[in-house]
Amino acid sequence: MSGEKFSRFHRFAAWVDGEEWCGQPAASPAPREKKPRPGKGSSLDRYQLYRRYSQLVGAVFCLTLFGVLMATVLHLPLFGSPDNPTNNEVSQRYIERGIEETGAANIVAGMILSYRVFDTFGESSVLFLAATCVTILLRRDHNNTTTSDLEEMAREDRSGKKDRDMILRTAVLILLPLSALVGVYVMLFGHISPGGGFSGGAILGGGMILYAQTFGNANVRRFFNEHMYHLIKVVCLMGYGLFLVDYVMTGSSGLPGHVPLGIPGHIISAGIIMPIDLLVGFEVTCTIYAFYALFSKGEL
């Protein structure tokens, strides 16, 4: 009894010294040949225990969440019913006075880039943030790249230069101007017809990825290098930010905006919506291509 107390005190003293925890058994060397019981002992056993139960726990969690959400959906108002709570003064004003107040024939563009332009600035920054995170993680540095990686990439580049598929190249040369045209059109007409900066930028960025896949990243670098990427990204986002500041400063004070609304339906109309669509579009183009380049090569 006293011996046990003595050893407990020793263990407590050892814990104060930061050597071990008094709640754990003393670290006496366990005999090797004794097979530890599953679930206790080595970290490998704990890992197997985790493997066994994590899937079960995950399945139970997902099924419960699924059940709860389905039950909720059954108790929500019926989709599309005219007396739903969503059909209130908010949507009424957007629909009835949206064109007059925002100048945008596309009411969705009017909503996201005029009534809720502050949220959308946040969304554009999410994209910038995601690209920055990918850069932190994947841009080549001595920590995440070995010389064999570099050699392999150089070999791929060489072989890519030698045998380029003629059918692919011709097809891409035909498709590329079209995709650029559609991308710019979707951006420019975002306030008039379905589309806008995000979708137009995605089309344009897709075209750039296609070009890079066919002709190699080195060719893209002739007109779009890292320097260019930073320049476009910062100019676009800062431009958006300055439009936002001006719009909110005048709007919150009850003054008319500095950018005229124009005649709804014309290309030059809808106040800040059209320029912001273009800025967002070019930012999205850069970001989409940067994702591709960083994930595939680790550089722009």
Next chain:
Amino acid sequence: MLPLYYHVPFFSIVLLMMTGILTSIIHSGKGAMAFHLTMSAFVCGANLWLLSILAPEGECFTYAAGILPHPWGNELAAGPLQAALAAAFAAVMFLCVLGGSREIFEDVEAEKQNLYFVMCDLILASLMAMVYTNDGFTAYVFIEINTIAACALVMAKDTGPTLVATIRYLMMSLLGSGMFLLGLTFTYYITGHLLLINIHEQMEQIIASGTYLIPVTVIMGLMTMGMCLKSALFPFHTWLPDAHGTATTSSSAILSGLVLKGYIVLLLKVIFCLFGEANYRAFHGGDILLAFGFAAMVVGSVRAMGETHIKRMIAYSSVAQIGYIYLGLGLGGRAAAAAAVYQILVHAFTKPLLFLCAGQLAAASGHRKQMYYLRGAGHRARLAGIGFTIGALSMIGLPLLGGFAVKFFLADAALASGWRMWLALAALAISSVLNALYYLPAVVQIWTIREHGEDDLPKLPRFSPGFAAAIAIVALAACSILLGIFCAPLGKLLSDGVALL
């Protein structure tokens, strides 16, 4: 024309976001840091100015971030509580970055250092937005920004363990964001609004009429669980020790001092501005928070006792301290909520102090973070030792320090809450003893003089903290003490602020 101070909330957010965007093209890490520090100091000053205007009269205002006010456009709302929180968050961010600057430049790749400060800028911007927003969807957008940037802060020290910790953190955090978004979607579907003021009006009617009771319960559950997941309330704390324990010093300090708090402030808004506190309590949301807060206070401390790695010990202590905040939210009523906000402030200043000092003590012991090697570290790094001691004593709850004020306010608020009083008082008593049980041995350990030849550790030289870190440690320690000494006026300010929410 609006008075100039009406623009402070909007400009705090937008200026910091623009700072982040511009910082991405500043190539030198030092320049990026200087830019970040200047802007966060400026934002802190602006919010203090706003506080000095709003606090005397108890003034509140809403600010249309666009051409139309609620219910049509984005809106920000500011009062004394929001201004105080925003100023404190900016100050803590400034001190965290300043205090851990040396480690940032050691741990982060040279050509990626400027991107680290982009993340700091955006985290502060998103915190400002969470504090000031009056719009559910704006809150969600900035939750997203906060989530991604916080993961990047962990990831910036590019080693195996930090990458594993980042993945775990990202998964848990995204689950939390997803739950909040689902809750917000359902809310929009049954109320037709996204702005908190209008949702609140509709919610009152819905709950009074008794329709949609199941969706309302689920919304409450989803939003609360989402925010609890992201602020590491027990039992969702499993990601926290890895993320906070392995990251670089500044990141640990920012994550535990600020990022967790942003989500709790948002939950406070959800309870008070979205549902209304009485409604939230009618659905037993408060009791659930109380129970989990109690569990977190005990389990966090017990797990902290089992740690011999100093940063992981402090991280587990965060789990326990977060439990105090939830205890305050769960007790209900203005006084308890004010105590919870007080704990947000105290923890926001004290935990970065502990992390910064622990980083320095470890650096003074040959970059080893096991308690065993830290013996006598307080003599090698005096300032860090004193800072650590102040922080630890504040966490334990010694009078004249911030932690004591929180426990006092919580106990005071508990007296008016019926049977919950016993639970709260028991939690405070147990948790104080448990806190002492792991912080005091650590303090004794770092101040124990090591005789030469007593153990196998090599003799280590004196450690110089560096000018920037010294300023940060002194300022954080001073704030911890000031929060304890001036608890009466500050407590009244926060209590009035909570009443104005």
